Amino acid sequence: MRRSQYFLPTLKENPAEAQIVSHRLMLRAGMIRQESAGIYSWLPLGFRVLQRIEQIVREEQDASGALEVLMPTIQSADLWRKSGRYDDYGAEMLRIKDRHEREMLYGPTNEEMITEMFRAGVKSYRDVPRMMYHIQWKFRDEVRPRFGVMRGREFLMKDNYSFDIDFAGAKRSYNKMFVAYLRTFARMGLKAIPMEAESGPIGGDMSHEFQILAETGESQIFCDKELLDFDVLSSGVDYDSDLQPVVDRWTSLYAATDDKHDAAKCPVPAEQLVAARGIEVGHIFYFGTKYSKPLDCVVSGANGEQVPVEMGSYGIGVSRLTGAIIEASHDDAGIIWPESVAPFKVGLINLRSGDAKCDAACTDIYGKLRKAGVEVLYDDREESAGGKFADMDLIGLPWQLIIGPRGLAAGKVELKERRTGKRDELSAEDALARLSKRAA
């Protein structure tokens, strides 16, 4: 993509309204635009990141055997009256009347709707287990929306729901999501720690939240140092196998949020305890028959008896992750995207746009990188070199390829790694080879 044909309104100054670093950087990097309090548009650069995060979430859900569906944003109030949550939910629920004065609402979550959907489509114990998820916009009418996409009112969430015949099955489904979540966050370059959690308005008996480590995180967390070295990606996972040992390994070590941590009772010696800041990016719940009973979601068991299904729900804040990744990965100059979610892999900087040799060299390597399947943002504008450097650092692409007249005269281009700041001078061919290899 040529910057001269892109829509990337970066800002030099910090917007006054942004209190946290991810909000500031997303506004400055031209990723989002606030439309109303807590409601954002995703500009081209931001949308690319959102799409990549969504795709990683989707791939790991699919790998776990979950089926993707899509439920609407607008729901009938009647459905929520059946479960008893319509009045419970309070002012956070955006309530709507349609032209016929029917009471509707903008879904903050979908337990009721998916339970009804499942009920209508199944008959017997042979129809379970099943997991079904969707990635859809939700609305929660926060009193004081703030912190950008970290606590928006309209937000994108992946919510998965599991249906099983008994607790043992439900635990298997829960474990699948537990592992899928660890893998999902690891693929985004995040260090995620599962912690026992309260169930809150979803209800239920067993629940973990996933906190990622970020210096600027919203909450204080504590965990055993060993957890930071756990690796869930390198060995792969067989979702048909018994995942309990994996879950046990992760849950056997101490990890607690501030409100659960008690220094006096903590079993981990001080030198082994990590105190860090965290951001909640996922939450999994087992809640048994809390919804299946009132909504009459039963299947016939092996002996013909009617059994309410055992359920769980599993959420990931997809739009929130965009901000959370920035909180976990930035410096004073701007964002530092992990390659897996970067909007482009390479930023190509033409130090002297308008100079025939620089233009030709840039156009050549731009074409070759694209042909090799490497996604490039080519800053071909007639701007100062300083301005281009600052913008590239701000938007945080993993690699910067810098081409100027002096280097070209010596047959060299410069390759800078955003994360380390490390710079190499090398030939255009070598740069091409290195960048193409990294894309494969």
Place this chain on the structure above:
Amino acid sequence: MRRSQYFLPTLKENPAEAQIVSHRLMLRAGMIRQESAGIYSWLPLGFRVLQRIEQIVREEQDASGALEVLMPTIQSADLWRKSGRYDDYGAEMLRIKDRHEREMLYGPTNEEMITEMFRAGVKSYRDVPRMMYHIQWKFRDEVRPRFGVMRGREFLMKDNYSFDIDFAGAKRSYNKMFVAYLRTFARMGLKAIPMEAESGPIGGDMSHEFQILAETGESQIFCDKELLDFDVLSSGVDYDSDLQPVVDRWTSLYAATDDKHDAAKCPVPAEQLVAARGIEVGHIFYFGTKYSKPLDCVVSGANGEQVPVEMGSYGIGVSRLTGAIIEASHDDAGIIWPESVAPFKVGLINLRSGDAKCDAACTDIYGKLRKAGVEVLYDDREESAGGKFADMDLIGLPWQLIIGPRGLAAGKVELKERRTGKRDELSAEDALARLSKRAA
């Protein structure tokens, strides 16, 4: 995907509430479920089709140079007051008050919002031309929603917006979308005819709607027979070239909807005139400065003067297309998916699930097809052969691969093409080779 692990609640009977064939077939094929009047959930099979249609739309938008963004579903009423449309829009607009009694609405379209977004991000004539689109759920509170996803209240739409410095530029953008639309519909196996149209509530001076031919279509259309043979895919397209000749070729021949057609004045001789049924699936508008003026979306021209940008908007009904394709492609037994949008390419039917030889042969070819990248729905249930045949015809996968004990004894499997009903007996290896080739 194994049918025994899928969620595909097919229906034998026609649902009484469905008046048109696509609605009937989508309900019977377990693609959608009605949640409220005109509001649907997309079950796994339906969601796969929706995703494929969306992806074709996206690819053709990207190819044209349009930038993808994502605007929120909930908009502020103030924005619509500025353009003067808040009161004009009437009861079809879903109006909402949030917890602070601020007036909001569920967006039925996005001209206002994107104009503001563009205004805030650009300065000069060098920042145009631009096209920006999103694929997002919209809401129009129809008095009597019906016909399934063909006229739903919550529906998925691709809307693109173009920004140019003058009419000549706007016409170039309009032409790009004109051609991109022809290509988009052609890739879905549809015959789409552009027709001059009224501008309706969007406003504007130049407008075409795209009608696809379907025997069960909602409206009567007339066109020159020659148009049906036009081909827009085989030659490719260069969006940087002058597309006016392509547009002229398509618009030089007669094409009109019922309300514009006058048999007495029609210039086409009767033997050359096609009278057919059509379904509107896309609409493109040029409307100049209708929104840029009231919303103050100006750029500085080459001489420093302030110029309101010239705009157009371009919509495709993405969820509507799911129904429209079925209207255009079905028979008495069910849906006939074009391969480009089919939820799976192949339906594998095990005629005797539980029989060791049949199971082994099916498992073997199922694994090989998946390894070859062919998407397969494997009906491994212990159901009657008749039931499996009927279900496969109903859901309309392009190819059925049928494996039973008699054929296996002779070293044969059966391959049926859904569209033609043509059946071939051949070895499993030959079937695999043919199906793999088609997927490439």
